[in-house]
Amino acid sequence: MELTVFSGTANRALGENLARTLGRPLGRCHLERFPDGELYVEVQEDVRGRNVCLIQPTAPPVGEHLMELLLMADACWRAGAARLMAVVPYFGYARQDRRGKPGEALGGKLVVDLLERGRFERLVAVHLHTPALEGCFGMPLEHLDASHLLAEAARPHAGDGAVVVSPDLGAVKLAERYARQLGLPLAIVHKRRMSGSEVSVRGLVGEVRGLRPIIVDDMISTAGTIAATAETVLKEGCAEDITVVATHALLVGPAVERLSQVPIRRLISTDSVPQQRTLPFEHSVVGLAPLLADAICRVTSERR
Structure with missing residues (x-):
């Protein structure tokens, strides 16, 4: 099955290098921010029936880049992509893998849940802050060590x-x-x-x-x-x-x-x-x- 690679804006240079290493052109995707701050995403490639790889580290600002990744995934899914893979070289919120106090949120698990709602079948990450976070994933995780x-x-x-x-x-x-x-x-x-x-x-x-x-x-x-x-x-x-x-x-x-x-x-x-x-x-x-x-x-x- 053919593979299409898209990159978010968090680390465009790495996205281009990855596509080049895979021997494929980087997929065209239009991202625009409305005056009120909302992000607009349009996939400008035919992805119907294709494997799609989305590369986007959730680097600062973490929330903005996470939302961008989810919108890209939704756009590809609605355009008929067969499978979605998220490549998240840096995984934000990985330090929030457990609660130290009763009133704290479990941020790492919440972000994993959001990604699973994005219909990703698999996630590739590099050196999560703690291996314990792997237990939060319901989808297959490729945890790479550099x-x-x-x-x-x-x-x-x-x-x-x-x-x-x-x-x-x-x-x-x-x-x-x-x-x-x-x-x-x-x-x-x-x-x-x-x-x-x-x-x-x-x-x-x-x-x-x-x-x-x-x-x-x-x-x-x-x-x-x-x-x-x-x-x-x-x-x-x-x-x-x-x-x-x-x-x-x-x-x-x-x-x-x-x-x-x-x-x-x-x-x-x-x-x-x-x-x-x-x-x-x-x-x-x-x-x-x-x-x-x-x-x-x-x-x-x-x-x-």
Whole structure:
């Protein structure tokens, strides 16, 4: 069955790269915003009886991009698409996978429910903030891991005298994968989150003195965690040659300012969300198009 690829506006460059990697033109889709803020979507391709892949990370503004994805899906379904697949490289609301207080909403589950209402048969995501969110999905989920690609991008900075640093207990398994692939020791920072943008560090397990830290995490939002981790390893006497590796570099709010105040030498991330063009440190970007294309080809070939 033929495949048509459409991209939303959240990360058009990645959508174009994905279509190119799949060897297909990017489908034409008109998106317009009315003066009152409503979004208008018109699919300008014949999708009747076709597999349709919609790529749209739910990057900030999350609600706007989520609604755009749902409207695109509805337009394709009403135009006769046989199957719909959502490719969401960055999945917003993934941090709201459980309730800590009785009055809190379960945002992650709600977003999954909305996507299922969009008639998607399958969703492709890259490095959800927590594997626990997978239990919220009633549809098949292709949960991709880009850490092996990022680790190879970090390898030139991972020779003798380097150490992988986990910024909190939640990232330990991820850091272990990096440490194992790169053949490096591991150090772990124990933190306590004070708010959505503020953290407090409690201690450090492992040795970093005189070593070059490679701080790894799944995402950087306001960079409170990364900045606090960098300050901690500096106090412990690490070398002032810090590499930060993250799958999703959102860099919102005070993130860039925070990172510029500690000696971050370089950032390595994927292109899951649009990247800022100017940063006060070196920034290497690993493209996700080949990883996404491989997953899409495997899934669509299974259906034949």
